[in-house]
Amino acid sequence: MYDLGKIIPGLIVFVGLVSFPIWYNGGDAGAIPKPEKPVLAKECVADIQYMRTTHMQLLMAWRDDIVREGGARTWATARGTEYNRSLQSGCMKCHTSKKKFCDTCHEYAAVTPYCWDCHIAPQETK
Amino acid sequence: MDAKRRDFLKMAGLSALAGLTAPAAVHMLVNKGPFQANAATAAPVGEAGEGGHEAAPATGVRLGMVIDIKKFGENQELARQCIEACHSIHNVPDYGNAKDEIKWIWTEDYEHAFTDQSQYKRNTTLHELPIMTLCNHCDNPPCVRACPTQATFKSKKTGAVLMDYHRCIGCRFCMAACPYGARSFNWRDPRGKDAKGQPFIKHLNADFPTRTRGVVEKCNFCAERLAVGKQPACVEACGDTGALVFGDLNDPSSPISKVLAENFTIQRNAALGTKPSLFYII
Numbered sequence: 001m002y003d004l005g006k007i008i009p010g011l012i013v014f015v016g017l018v019s020f021p022i023w024y025n026g027g028d029a030g031a032i033p034k035p036e037k038p039v040l041a042k043e044c045v046a047d048i049q050y051m052r053t054t055h056m057q058l059l060m061a062w063r064d065d066i067v068r069e070g071g072a073r074t075w076a077t078a079r080g081t082e083y084n085r086s087l088q089s090g091c092m093k094c095h096t097s098k099k100k101f102c103d104t105c106h107e108y109a110a111v112t113p114y115c116w117d118c119h120i121a122p123q124e125t126k
Numbered sequence: 127m128d129a130k131r132r133d134f135l136k137m138a139g140l141s142a143l144a145g146l147t148a149p150a151a152v153h154m155l156v157n158k159g160p161f162q163a164n165a166a167t168a169a170p171v172g173e174a175g176e177g178g179h180e181a182a183p184a185t186g187v188r189l190g191m192v193i194d195i196k197k198f199g200e201n202q203e204l205a206r207q208c209i210e211a212c213h214s215i216h217n218v219p220d221y222g223n224a225k226d227e228i229k230w231i232w233t234e235d236y237e238h239a240f241t242d243q244s245q246y247k248r249n250t251t252l253h254e255l256p257i258m259t260l261c262n263h264c265d266n267p268p269c270v271r272a273c274p275t276q277a278t279f280k281s282k283k284t285g286a287v288l289m290d291y292h293r294c295i296g297c298r299f300c301m302a303a304c305p306y307g308a309r310s311f312n313w314r315d316p317r318g319k320d321a322k323g324q325p326f327i328k329h330l331n332a333d334f335p336t337r338t339r340g341v342v343e344k345c346n347f348c349a350e351r352l353a354v355g356k357q358p359a360c361v362e363a364c365g366d367t368g369a370l371v372f373g374d375l376n377d378p379s380s381p382i383s384k385v386l387a388e389n390f391t392i393q394r395n396a397a398l399g400t401k402p403s404l405f406y407i408i
Contacts, residue, residue, distance in 0.1 A: 066353075067290050070283035073353055089333055118291060118335040 033108040036100035045075070045083050045090075056113070059087060088119045096122050188265060188285035189347055190375040190403035191361075192385050197369035199255045204369055205233050208258065211363035212345070217336045219316035219326035228310040230345040231260040231360055240406075242395045252408070258370075260360070261308040261345035262394060262402035263287045272303035278342075285403070286347040296340035305398055308344050315339040375403060 001007070016023075044051050046058065062085045065071035076082050084090035095101040098121040106113065198205050212218070212231045219228055233256035237245045240257075267287045269278050277293035278300050280286070301309045316336050319325050327336060334350065337343050348358035356362070361372045373382035391405035 063292060067288070067292070068279065070281055070349075070353070088335065117338045120330060120332050120335060122332070 030108070033104040035102075035104045036095075036097060038094040038096070041094040043077060043079060043081060044094075045077055045085075059115075062086070087115060092122045097124055098122065099124055186285065186376065187283065188375045188403060189263065189352075190373070190382060190405065191260075192371040192382055192389075192391060192405045192407060193258050194369050194371075194407045195252075195255055195257060196407065197364075197367055198258055199251075201367070201369075202256065204364060204367065205256045205258050207363045208360040208370070209233075211359040214329060215331055215334060215348075215351075215359045216346075217316070217327050217331050217334055218343075219312070219314075219336075220328070221314055221326055222320055226313045228312065228316075228343060230310075230343070231258065233257060234259045239394060240392070242397055243392075257406070258360075259306070259308075259394070260404070261287060261347070262306050262400065262404045263345075263347055265401035265403060266399060268303040268305065268398075268400060269300035269309065272299040274299065281349070284347070284349070284352065286349060287344075288346055288349055289342070289344060291335075291337055291341055291343070294341045296342065298342060300342055305395055305400065306402075309342050310344065311342050312337055312339050 051058070062071075066073060066085060071085075073085055074082055075085050084093070092098070098116070209231050213220075216230060218230055221227065236248070236252050236255060236257055239259055245253075263286045265285065267278075267280060270276075270280055270287060273279075274297060275293045275295055277290050277295070279288060279290070281288050296311065298311055301311060314326070315338065316326055330336070348356070348360075351358060358372055361370045364370045371382045371385045373380040375382060375386075377383060385407075386405060389407045391407055393402045393405055396402065
């Protein structure tokens with residue numbers, strides 16, 4: 001192979017730059033976010049672990065069913081708790097603070113969903 | 127290789143023939159018979175009334191509205207109340223100039239609402255009446271055909287022409303396609319403020335979303351209110367004046383069908399074949 005003397009140091013510098021955030025923070029991923037849980041509600045619309053990983057797909061499914069197919073707005077959990085299949089007037093009725101719930105994880109994961117460009121977040125109480 | 131030109135042409139011809147007929151032959155084998163598949167696909171094409179002049183087949187719900195021009199003439203406040211009710215519930219921004227105006231429901235002069243009618247010797251009282259206009263919720267909507275993302279579509283359940291704002295890319299083909307000017311484009315951010323610091327949406331209704339800049343919007347026949355058993359906002363604002371009658375056009379016993387049977391009504395530019403679901407008592 002030609003130019004080994006340039007390629008190998010070049011690769012080392014490249015890997016070093018790409019992995020900068022990891023070694024700069026010492027392999028520490030930062031404090032794990034703790035979204036505030038609602039006080040009054042006893043259960044969510046689905047299993048907590050499912051909601052953690054798949055809430056975005058669930059919201060999309062609700063949206064497509066209600067907006068396009070005219071699907072039912074109220075639904076019930078396996079335990080029979082009725083809920084409104086809506087972000088603005090469903091989710092946010094229990095999770096009353098966008099800042100303390102949605103934003104904690106979204107900021108940690110550096111994702112910016114555009115839900116709130118149109119949907120109105122509940123008023124933040126201090 | 128001593129292939130002659132004649133042999134080459136023979137082989138090429140046979141190959142072309144085989145290539146052309148093979149898909150049909152495979153199709154026939156798969157569907158076990160030459161005509162079965164054709165019958166299944168051909169049936170929906172010949173549906174009665176599709177784009178033609180005869181009445182559309184009366185299947186399913188088709189929401190419509192009757193607008194009594196005289197009632198709006200007697201009480202000139204009524205139209206303003208309807209517009210106020212609709213626009214405040216749906217967070218419709220007021221940009222303060224006609225160029226950027228967003229309107230779901232609005233009033234028009236007679237001659238601009240009914241452009242296909244002759245205005246020659248038309249009586250003057252009719253010219254002064256405010257004509258309440260909103261999306262016609264056409265049975266054959268040109269905006270739906272124009273939309274490249276299917277952001278606007280005809281509801282299977284109610285026949286109303288709806289918008290899925292999540293999908294709108296702001297190309298404005300639907301605005302060009304709509305012959306009634308029922309669609310408005312957000313040139314500015316509806317959540318923004320004017321030069322004096324006044325928000326474009328005076329009172330935000332927290333139960334309904336806003337739109338963003340770059341999205342087309344229009345009347346949705348209050349789909350969100352109908353879903354929870356309420357009447358459309360404009361119909362509710364009119365109360366029991368009978369100025370607006372709302373209901374299912376395909377149900378012969380509905381109040382709207384009775385009103386339509388008893389009165390002479392006209393539609394806006396019906397000759398275009400869009401089959402509007404709004405009817406006007408003049």
